[in-house]
Amino acid sequence: xAKTTQPPSMDCAEGRAANLPCNHSxxxxxxxVYWYRQIHSQGPQxxxxxxxxxxxxxxxxxxxxxxRKSSTLILPHATLRDTAVYYCIxxxxxxxxxxxxxxxxxxxxx
Amino acid sequence: xxxxxxxxxYLVTQMGxxxxxxxxxxxxxxxxxxxxxxxxxxxxxxxxxxxKELIINETVPNRFSPxxxxxAHLNLHINSLELGDSAVYFCASSQELTTxxxxxxxxxxxxxxxx
Numbered sequence: 001x002a003k004t005t006q007p008p009s010m011d012c013a014e015g016r017a018a019n020l021p022c023n024h025s026x027x028x029x030x031x032x033v034y035w036y037r038q039i040h041s042q043g044p045q046x047x048x049x050x051x052x053x054x055x056x057x058x059x060x061x062x063x064x065x066x067x068r069k070s071s072t073l074i075l076p077h078a079t080l081r082d083t084a085v086y087y088c089i090x091x092x093x094x095x096x097x098x099x100x101x102x103x104x105x106x107x108x109x110x
Numbered sequence: 111x112x113x114x115x116x117x118x119x120y121l122v123t124q125m126g127x128x129x130x131x132x133x134x135x136x137x138x139x140x141x142x143x144x145x146x147x148x149x150x151x152x153x154x155x156x157x158x159x160x161x162k163e164l165i166i167n168e169t170v171p172n173r174f175s176p177x178x179x180x181x182a183h184l185n186l187h188i189n190s191l192e193l194g195d196s197a198v199y200f201c202a203s204s205q206e207l208t209t210x211x212x213x214x215x216x217x218x219x220x221x222x223x224x225x
Binding site: 043046087 | 114147152153154200202213214215216217218219
């Protein structure tokens with residue numbers, strides 16, 4: 001049911017940038033790209049979202065390709081506490097379906 | 111301050127029992143949700159309530175019934191529990207339902223195990 005495709009796992013060295021890709025080739029014009037993460041045994045945590053422009057906040061940056069068929073979440077300086085499963089989801093303005101796929105398990109190592 | 115809280119955190123019960131999971135949010139949001147996360151880590155929306163009105167009811171069995179005494183609470187009641195109900199259930203809230211750009215805040219989850 002998920003409309004996004006993500007690699008199942010990635011590793012990143014502490015202090016380096018973590019770049020998490022997401023494919024959403026069937027995204028439609030009124031759908032936003034959202035990123036959440038889930039640290040073990042906790043609820044999903046909102047990170048960032050965007051429509052077509054690149055976005056940046058205190059947690060991360062979101063780069064969306066011009067055709068909007070893919071995006072990349074960037075954690076500029078990964079820490080051990082960033083180890084989590086990261087979910088990329090698309091949310092339609094008109095429908096209220098919100099389905100998380102299997103996400104990418106990011107492991108940050110010292 | 112806990113924004114979205116759920117109780118209990120863990121729930122182990124026998125098949126056929128009836129159980130409830132409670133959720134409370136202190137964010138002043140108008141909309142609350144229940145999600146089910148299965149063993150494959152898929153997180154799917156089950157219900158949402160906006161100003162005490164059921165907005166979404168995904169195709170979940172009618173053994174599941176959300177109950178909202180006020181807009182700060184959305185409890186999930188489950189009748190005749192089955193093995194397949196074992197999952198982690200998350201409560202969430204957002205300011206509005208009408209704009210999907212709204213951020214949802216999640217609770218810590220309740221791990222339900224049906225034996």
